[in-house]
Amino acid sequence: MKDKMTPMERAKAIAKGEMADRLPCNPNVANGVARIYGCKISEFNQSARIIADAQIASYRRFGYDGVRIFTDLFPWAEAMGAKINFPADNTADLAAPALADIGQIDRLESADPHKDGRLPIHIEAMKYLIDELGEEVSCAGGLVGPFTNAFFLLGIEKMSKLFFTNPEVVHRACQVSLETCIRYAQAILDVGLTPTISEPMSSCTIVGPKHFREFGEPYLKKLVQYINSKGKPVTMHICGKTEKIWEDIVAMGIAGFSVDNVVNLQKCKEQIGDRVKILGHVDPSAVMYAGTPADVREAVIKCVQQAWDSPKGYVIMSGCSLPVETPFGNIEAMMDAAREIGYPIEPIKLEKMLRSSAHA
Amino acid sequence: MSELKQKLILQLADSVVTMNEEMTVELARTYIEAGFNPYEGINQGLARGMDRAGELYEEEEYFIPELLMCSDAMYAGLDVLRPHLKQDKLGEKHKVVIGVVEGDTHDIGKNLVKIMLETLGFEVVDLGRDVPPVDFVEKAKEIEADIIALSTLMTTTMEGMRVVMQLLERDRLRDKIKVMIGGGPISKSFADKIGAYYAEDASKAAKLAQDLVKDLVQEVQQG
Structure with a gap:
């Protein structure tokens, strides 16, 4: 048809x-x-x-x-020092988090979308995409949210346990992560595409609403508000169960879920x-x-x-x-x-x- | 069962559920010093605590971080109790090769399944995460495993599960080695499609493994 x-x-x-x-x-x-x-x-x-x-x-x-530049969950963590596996013909995956030791937390720096890791490649791909298709279909630049990205900086299991044992470190990682996300979102906006946020780790299949509200929501909300302040709507995807955090997500000011x-x-x-x-x-x-x-x-x-x-x-x-x-x-x-x-x-x-x- | 033993077993379960690692270790030591049976301490104390944690997860009271803290407490308790186990009491050990399929480095679910299998008396060889399909089959052949357990959280890696089935088929091992799969994107229909058994969660995986081993024994007896 x-x-x-x-x-x-x-x-x-x-x-x-x-x-x-x-x-x-x-x-x-x-x-x-x-x-x-x-x-x-x-x-x-x-x-x-x-x-x-x-x-x-x-x-x-x-x-x-809808078309979108988004190849895997890890370009931002990679740009901040995480090690990534690149299989020949499958999706990239996390090999080692950016920090081997949480004692190094102060060395964590936000990434430059025009310099670090694969981020410049993705930004360049966005330009080609919008040049060719911008007139006929909505073109998006995908990014993972600051909370999910923080898991890849600290290590998934390690960060989960740090919720209980060292919340300060989690907050610090989320903050630096947010700075990377905001810079990348701005780079997407600069080439004329619309940012879409994937936040798989916020899912209630993984993290409970209590921890989401403590560590995830505050940073995610700032990212959404930043993009909105530039006049663009935000669509967000969260895998798994989300019912218990629907109201939190809507309150952030997203346009689509x-x-x-x-x-x-x-x-x-x-x-x-x-x-x-x-x-x-x-x-x-x-x-x-x-x-x-x-x-x-x-x-x-x-x-x-x-x-x-x-x-x-x-x-x-x-x-x-x-x-x-x-x-x-x-x-x-x-x-x-x-x-x-x-x-x-x-x-x-x-x-x-x-x-x-x-x-x- | 003595009152003290009963009480300690209940407390062991509680300390796992409440994520209290230090308390679990302390209780396990007290339990062993009193000369109580370590197998019951594991099976009715630690494992029951983990079961309850799993139920709380299903009820959406607990989530993955809570389960990880529970499993840390459980492992700490296991470290105390396990050296006192007498192997012969467990009878013949059935063997499982477990791992996360190539392309996926999430191993939370796999680790939980491993704990459950171990507490049920299985000998578990853990290949870790991001494991190529052929490694599962080679290791299973090497140790004469009864079961291969595959886990993934990512839809992108499901194809690797099918490859494991194909390799077993090629080596004519489909009858000898049962394959069970689980993880976020896995459904029963996918498991049926590739000819594997589907485990919905960690505790169900352990029960499924017991049933599969029984089936294998029956098949051998009938055959």
């Missing part, structure tokens, strides 16, 4: 309450773009051009409603949909990676049923970045389901679509 509008035209029309061809839909392809473009994932570590071209190739193929598939989407809409746009939450693993195109179609319809009438808007999305080896056919099925559902949303049509999929 073909779209009748560009993502930009669609977003503007929906925002104005005018007619559109369908809901926005973003499967969140992530490093899987390497499979579509035909390169190794490790090539993203050296070449801004390849990062951008892979994103562009994947966008051209599927026609989804992208939720994991473990969250009750309808409840999320009912509780915070009046204040933020909701994005989500087709299961990236069981449905998108391991399911069939028919499973994908059904999952998309069920998400739309739950959240289409969210007062601040709704975007069909996966619950998290897709696994690299997600079948192309499932990504296409997600887009096609959005096209088949159309716009404006008719609940009766959704019911009919679900029944036909049950008979299929």
Whole structure:
């Protein structure tokens, strides 16, 4: 199926309450773009051009409603001294945190986005992306939030225990981390893209609301406020369970919240949909990676049923970045389901679509 | 069971749940000095404390940092009690190779599963994190393991689990070595798809391992 509008035209029309061809839909392809473009994932570590071209190739193929420069969770920690594993053809991962010994905490410095680690490559890729696609689709620069990044500076287990044994060190790491995030967010804004924040460690699947409020929220909020003060809205993604911190997240002033598939989407809409746009939450693993195109179609319809009438808007999305080896056919099925559902949303049509999929 | 023993066992469990490492060590020492059975101290004291911590996690009262503090307390207690265990009381040891799949360096879940397996009497070889698929299979062959346990927190590394299954298939070991998988992005449907067993959390992983070993014994007896 073909779209009748560009993502930009669609977003503007929906925002104005005018007619559109369908809901926005973003499967969140992530490093899987390497499979579509035909390169190794490790090539993203050296070449801004390849990062951008892979994103562009994947966008051209599927026609989804958002592109983003974001290859893994670690460029910021790396730029601050963490050691990273770079597998030949898989997503980078943390090998060793920036600090081997918390006694070195005072040596921790914020990173320069134009000099340190892979950050300059990502900023350069953002320029290529917005030059080529800026007119037709929303271009984002991704970054991890200060709390999540602090885990990679201190070590994940170590920082978790420091909540109890040395909270001062955690605060110090989050503060320096925040400085890096703000400088990087400014670099994203300078090239004309919109920052989006991923904060996986804030998830209640990992950290309790008490510790989130003590160590995570204060710094995350400052990052959101900084970006807002520059006139840009912020979309945030937190993996896993988040229900217990929804109100905290909304209070930060974000414009959009992208939720994991473990969250009750309808409840999320009912509780915070009046204040933020909701994005989500087709299961990236069981449905998108391991399911069939028919499973994908059904999952998309069920998400739309739950959240289409969210007062601040709704975007069909996966619950998290897709696994690299997600079948192309499932990504296409997600887009096609959005096209088949159309716009404006008719609940009766959704019911009919679900029944036909049950008979299929 | 003597009143003192009963009381110490309960306190051991409590000190694990309340994340009190020093108290756990102190209680474990008192328990051993009184001449009580170390296996019961582990199984009914420390492990039960860890079980309760796991329940609190499921109830969203505890989270990963709390579980880590509990497991530190539990490990400290284990260090005191374990040297006093008589191996022959545990019967024949079943072996597990455990690790985090290549591409992922998160090992919180894996460590919890390891603790649970050890307290149930399994001999666990821990390959650590970021382990290439072939290493699991080679180590399992080397030590004649009954089970390979794979964990991941990242969707990007799930493919490695499938590779482990393929390697076992190639070596015709699928009947001899059972594979159990778990971790954030893993679902039962994914486990079914690659032919592995799905463990929802650490305590369920340990129980699953016991069942799998029983199955293996039955298969051998029937076969």
